[in-house]
Amino acid sequence: MSVAFTKEDSAEAASETLLPDRPIPEGPNLVTAAGLAALERQLQEAQLAYDAAMTIEDVSERRRQAANPFRDIRYFAERVRTAQVAPPPENTDIVTFGSMVTFERDDGRVQTYRIVGEDEADPRAGSISFSSPIARALIGKGVGEAAPVGAGEVEIVAIG
Template sequence: MSVAFTKEDSAETASETLLPDRPISPHPNLVTEAGLKALQLQLQQAQDAYEAAQAIEDVNERRRQGALPLRDVRYFASRVRTAQVVPAPASAETVAFGSTVTFRRDDGRVQTYRIVGEDEADPKADMISFVSPIARLLMGKAVGDVVGTAGQEIEIVAIA
């Protein structure tokens, strides 16, 4: 084996095992109780995956297989450590973190979303981040309030 091939292989291995950290939001890490539990579960899964990778005999393969879980361990450990659990809203009078809000758009579409933390957000599951533009418009508003966004108006029809 030539020295050049060895160096190339080492450079490839290094680039595969030194993954950049996942970006951390500059916003406060607000979470619901369920969101904190989900972060803790994801942290445990990442730790388990990293430990499984450490059992691989081949050092290069062990590094490759451990790179992603190790990056996730760093991310989720940070998110769990900085999580600020926000209790469920005491009232459904106004939209708040943790509220489920239903609104009607100008075109007649009715949408319902729960306002949650950034790591919990999943629009396909009807959960949006509290820092999303629509959530920021809705926070503090009450049923019947109308807010404008992107050239259209939306009316809040229910808060739970």
């Protein structure tokens, strides 16, 4: 086999293991203090995983194992670099970034979410992104006010 084929195969394998960047949400990268700490922790974990992958002797396996951590390093480094820590809400008069808001839907369901940054949002754990449609509808409103959500609306019953 000629050296040209080896180099071509090697370049092809390398391009297959260089994953595309994770999409960066548009707009400001607002985070809570806890959100910034989580981003920094995720960056450190990705770096540790990448460092561990780089100790693998088999080149193909090393590339394969390093691909995800390398992509995550690029993503989390950018998110940490652009993070804008928002102070906790000063009052509970209106819904703002960082507020814990409870609302009632048209069908009677009552839900409570904390409005947080893109990377720290986890609806199953009770947090939603400030850029989500429901958070955008709630921000700036007070207790007793209605906000349009989808085909219906929700009424804010508590802000914490």
